[in-house]
Structures are given as C-alpha cells and as structure tokens.
Amino acid sequence: xxxxxxxxxxxxxxxxxELLSHLENKIDRIFDxxxxxRNSIAIKLGHDSFVELGYARLSRVGYGQSKVEEFRELILxxxxxxxxxxxxxxxxxxxxxxxxxxxEDIRFxxxxxxxxxDVKFMVxxxxxxxxxxxxxxxxxxxxxxxxxxxxxxxxxxxxxxxYATYLCNExxxxxxxxxxxxxxxxxxxxxxxxxAWQMYLYNQHNNIPEYIxxxxxxxxxxSISMEFLVxxxxxxxxxxxxxxxxxxxxxxxxxSMPYRAAIDEFQHxxxxxxxxSISERKEQWxxxxxxxxxxxGEYNHAYLMRGSYWQQQTHMFTxxxxxxxxxxxxxxxxxxxxxxxxxxxxxxxxxMKLCNLGGSKSFLQxxxxxxxxxxxxxxxxxxxxxxxxxWLDLNENKINNDSHLTSSRPLFQ
Numbered sequence: 001x002x003x004x005x006x007x008x009x010x011x012x013x014x015x016x017x018e019l020l021s022h023l024e025n026k027i028d029r030i031f032d033x034x035x036x037x038r039n040s041i042a043i044k045l046g047h048d049s050f051v052e053l054g055y056a057r058l059s060r061v062g063y064g065q066s067k068v069e070e071f072r073e074l075i076l077x078x079x080x081x082x083x084x085x086x087x088x089x090x091x092x093x094x095x096x097x098x099x100x101x102x103x104e105d106i107r108f109x110x111x112x113x114x115x116x117x118d119v120k121f122m123v124x125x126x127x128x129x130x131x132x133x134x135x136x137x138x139x140x141x142x143x144x145x146x147x148x149x150x151x152x153x154x155x156x157x158x159x160x161x162x163y164a165t166y167l168c169n170e171x172x173x174x175x176x177x178x179x180x181x182x183x184x185x186x187x188x189x190x191x192x193x194x195x196a197w198q199m200y201l202y203n204q205h206n207n208i209p210e211y212i213x214x215x216x217x218x219x220x221x222x223s224i225s226m227e228f229l230v231x232x233x234x235x236x237x238x239x240x241x242x243x244x245x246x247x248x249x250x251x252x253x254x255x256s257m258p259y260r261a262a263i264d265e266f267q268h269x270x271x272x273x274x275x276x277s278i279s280e281r282k283e284q285w286x287x288x289x290x291x292x293x294x295x296x297g298e299y300n301h302a303y304l305m306r307g308s309y310w311q312q313q314t315h316m317f318t319x320x321x322x323x324x325x326x327x328x329x330x331x332x333x334x335x336x337x338x339x340x341x342x343x344x345x346x347x348x349x350x351x352m353k354l355c356n357l358g359g360s361k362s363f364l365q366x367x368x369x370x371x372x373x374x375x376x377x378x379x380x381x382x383x384x385x386x387x388x389x390x391w392l393d394l395n396e397n398k399i400n401n402d403s404h405l406t407s408s409r410p411l412f413q
Contacts, residue, residue, distance in 0.1 A: 194226025282307030
C-alpha cells in the first residue's frame with residue numbers, strides 16, 4: 001500500500017512541477033521587475049538598498065540586519081544538524097534508501113495521523129479543548145462561531161490560504177481558512193485562533209487601536225504557541241494517532257526554520273545585488289538551499305535543480321523579509337512548548353502575559369516583560385535544541401512500536 005501511495009505522490013509531484021515549469025519564465029520576469037521597482041523606490045527614498053526599506057516597512061525596532069544575520073547563523077549551527085538527523089530518521093521510518101521531494105510530508109509508513117472525523121467534528125472538539133484550557137477561550141471561540149466570524153470550509157471561488165484579522169468597526173477578530181480534513185487542519189485552526197485570542201484579550205482593556213497588534217514577529221508567537229498549548233488534549237481529535245500528530249508537528253517546527261532562514265538570506269542577497277541576472281539569482285538559491293537543507297541536494301527534478309523552488313513562496317512577492325519572522329516566533333514559542341511539558345500553568349501564564357501586552361511594546365520588550373528569552377541569544381538555542389532532541393528520541397520508539405495502542409500524553413525528561 002505504501003509503495004502504491006508513493007507512486008501516486010510521485011505522479012502528483014511531477015505534475016505540479018510540470019505546471020510550475022511552464023510558468024517558470026513568467027514568474028522569473030515578474031520577480032525581476034519587482035526587484036527593479038523596489039530598488040528604485042528605495043534609492044529615491046535615500047536608502048542604500050531595498051533591504052533598509054523592507055525593514056522599515058515591517059516596523060522593526062530594537063534590532064537590524066546584523067542581528068537577523070546572527071539569528072540565521074544560530075539556525076545553521078544548532079537547528080540544521082538536528083533537522084538533517086531527523087530527516088534521516090524519517091527516511092528510515094519510511095523504509096527508503098533516500099527521500100524524494102514527494103516524500104517530505106509523509107512521516108510514517110502507516111500513514112500520517114488522521115483526525116477522527118470531518119471538519120465539523122474537529123471544530124466541535126477544538127472548542128472542547130479550549131474549554132479545558134480556559135473557559136474564557138472556549139466561550140470566545142463559541143461566540144465567533146455563533147456570530148459567523150469563522151469561515152473554515154473551502155468552496156468554489158473562495159480564496160486560498162488562512163488568516164485572522166481584526167474588524168475595526170465591529171471591534172472583533174475574524175478567522176478565515178480552508179480546512180480539508182487532514183492533520184494540518186488542527187495546526188491551522190489553533191494557529192489562527194491564537195491570533196484571534198490575542199486580539200480579543202488586548203481589546204478588553206485597550207483604547208488605542210494601533211496597540212491591538214504588535215509587529216509581525218511578535219504576532220506569530222501568539223499563533224505558534226497556541227499550536228503547542230493544545231497538545232495535551234489532542235486525543236479528543238486524533239485518538240490513538242495523537243502521539244504521531246505531536247511528533248510530526250514538532251518535526252514541522254524543526255524543518256521550517258532552516259527553510260525560512262534560506263528564504264531570508266536569499267532575499268538579503270538579491271536586494272543587495274539588484275543587477276544580478278535571473279540565472280545568477282537561481283545559482284545563489286541553489287547554494288543557499290544546500291547550505292540550510294543539505295538533504296534537498298539529492299532531489300532529482302529539473303525544476304528544483306534549476307534553483308526555482310523559491311518561486312512557490314508567496315511572501316517573496318507580497319511581503320519581503322517577513323518570512324523570517326515565523327522563525328523568530330518559533331524559537332520563542334518553543335520556549336513555551338518546553339515549559340508546558342513540565343508546567344502547563346506556567347506556560348499558559350507566560351503566554352497570557354504576552355497576549356495581554358498587545359502591541360504596547362517593541363518585540364524585544366514584549367519578550368522581556370513576558371519572561372521569554374530573546375531568539376538572538378545563543379544560550380536559548382542550546383537549551384531548546386537539547387530538549388527537542390530528547391523529546392524526539394523518547395517518542396521515536398513509541399510511535400513506531402505502539403501505533404495501534406491507545407495514545408497517552410508524550411513523556412518529557
């Protein structure tokens with residue numbers, strides 16, 4: 001069965017890249033024009049390059065390019081080795097000689113964790129989970145549902161993606177998503193609810209509309225942390241697959257950071273060298289991609305080997321330099337995850353403190369007042385990576401050997 005599914009994934013993956021190959025030159029031309037226009041705007045405004053303007057547009061305060069570069073180096077030093085090791089464990093788990101590009105998202109030979117019901121079931125159980133975490137959170141989620149402030153089902157003509165936003169006139173958050181019945185629905189729902197929850201909390205005592213949301217890297221802590229804070233209750237949704245979900249979710253967090261660092265370094269390079277040709281930019285992507293994700297070096301597909309993978313990342317086109325914010329937030333959220341393994345109430349308290357501060361402080365000030373270590377500090381990386389490795393090692397045998405037994409909450413030591 002696994003080999004049949006893999007054959008189907010291979011066909012689907014090849015069709016996807018066949019389509020992208022047809023669009024590749026057009027996308028390259030569009031992006032080339034974007035670089036020229038953005039660089040021209042930056043120069044006219046007195047900047048040396050678009051990098052400075054890109055940072056200004058994101059309202060980054062208290063740190064600049066050098067700190068972000070140091071952050072990428074810490075990812076390279078601490079996260080990349082674990083990511084590579086974990087990818088190899090995934091390969092062994094799947095019984096493969098090597099991973100292919102269409103294997104990345106398949107984590108278990110018995111299949112990825114599956115929710116115990118449809119979208120309606122998941123939403124109902126998610127509300128139950130929130131009520132166990134906090135009655136106020138559960139009531140808030142229910143009020144969003146009752147007042148039609150959540151749009152979760154895909155339908156014809158509906159835009160792709162997911163987001164939470166704030167409706168200023170109504171003074172309420174609104175959640176938009178496209179759930180499809182897979183494991184990632186819970187990650188998506190908890191992520192967007194985390195954003196909405198923070199908006200709701202801060203709005204309870206706020207008279208300054210501009211303070212509802214902090215800058216983007218801080219906003220993403222609210223959402224990513226919520227993904228982890230629902231962990232203890234996931235048997236409600238996944239049953240015996242709950243441990244597999246938690247394992248895959250932590251792998252997701254691990255795998256995402258080197259990729260985000262690669263996208264960020266690529267953007268810095270191309271905007272500091274706006275006269276590069278299209279082919280020179282792609283050559284640089286290949287070099288950066290292999291630096292942060294060596295396992296991709298063996299992927300045998302012409303589109304990928306031409307250095308075009310980055311074309312799929314919409315942030316490159318819409319919001320330059322934003323993508324690294326997810327990695328900055330991930331390191332902060334992983335601290336909350338780590339604390340929650342041994343003291344759920346302490347983790348929730350730190351999370352609530354951060355949410356209640358809204359956008360009243362800068363990113364680093366918010367962390368300081370919430371008791372969260374800055375992601376720019378190396379010691380934070382050493383502590384988190386050690387705990388991630390221990391957690392994954394403790395749970396590796398469990399998910400392999402006890403996949404048909406009743407799940408229990410993951411152990412942590």
